[in-house]
Amino acid sequence: MIPLQINNSFSDAHYLAVKDDVLHHLNRVLTAGKIKKNKVDVNLSPGLRAYLTTLNDETNNSLKNLINLSPNNLVDFVDDLNTTLSSFIDTNHDDNTILKNIFVSHGYEKGLKKWDFINRIKVNTCPYCNRNYIYTTSRNKKIKPEIDHFYPKSKYPQLALSYFNLIPSCKSCNGFGAKEENDPFVKNLKNPYLLNxxxxxxxxxxxxxxxxxxxxxxxxxxxxxxxxxxxxxxxxxxxxxxxxxxxxxxxxxxxxxxxxxxxxxxxxxxxxxxxxxxxxxxxxxxxxxxxxxxxxxxxxxxxxxxxxxxxxxx
Structure with missing residues (x-):
């Protein structure tokens, strides 16, 4: 409902904060050629191996470009996923499962320092509703704003750490019965970074x-x-x-x-x-x-x- 201001220096700082954890686990998955889920092997497909190999090569900036995808490029990226790479966003497919393991389980949930991320953006109210404060006072306090994945991490796990996909929000907007797992691609939602x-x-x-x-x-x-x-x-x-x-x-x-x-x-x-x-x-x-x-x-x-x-x- 209210625009967020694009700050590329913030997104660059965010990339530097998360890249080592992502590259570490990404390399482990490529070396093993699989992950374990519920004690069962989930093997890399040739297509996903090629994609992860490209991300793992720091010389081509592929991982940096993914983490720092501009709001406009996020729209194009998601459109491409829905039209050409359905296995990556099919929540029942092994490709999606492995991407979740890398970017969600080990990247976002274990690697992202959420307090630092929220304070870096410096926004006081929820951009979705402009009705609630989203202050946070200490990294040790449990009372913190939500971080919404504009494109939900269940369907688009490789965007789980992309800076402009992470929207600070209130519990009302990101909670039960509101945004949750609603897909902007389906619901025609506009990223707060693209709002006028x-x-x-x-x-x-x-x-x-x-x-x-x-x-x-x-x-x-x-x-x-x-x-x-x-x-x-x-x-x-x-x-x-x-x-x-x-x-x-x-x-x-x-x-x-x-x-x-x-x-x-x-x-x-x-x-x-x-x-x-x-x-x-x-x-x-x-x-x-x-x-x-x-x-x-x-x-x-x-x-x-x-x-x-x-x-x-x-």
Missing amino acids: YNDFELSHKIKNIAIVNPLSGKSDIEVFFKNSIPGHLEVFNLKELYELHHDHAIELIIKRNLKYSQKYREYLSSYKGLKFSKSEIDRMILGNYALEKEQHKRPLSKLYQDIGKELGLI
């Missing part, structure tokens, strides 16, 4: 203008999406969830009706001893961050910005 700010736009409608006590909790204000990506509304239940946030729209409407923004803006602009920028004044008027690039910093900032602009508050 106007892909989603929230609006409001006053169904009853004769509101006696607008703060009573009984509201005739409707919050809805004017622009959206349908797959996201379905998978993340965004339409129904944002309908519940009508109370925020009410407070913004009251500010507009009381001419709050104009008076407060004049006061802050002329305040002696402190100098506020326009965006800082907008932030104090809204009660939330006012710049698009800061939407990730506080929950519901997208709602505040869209309806605040609609009301003329900012």
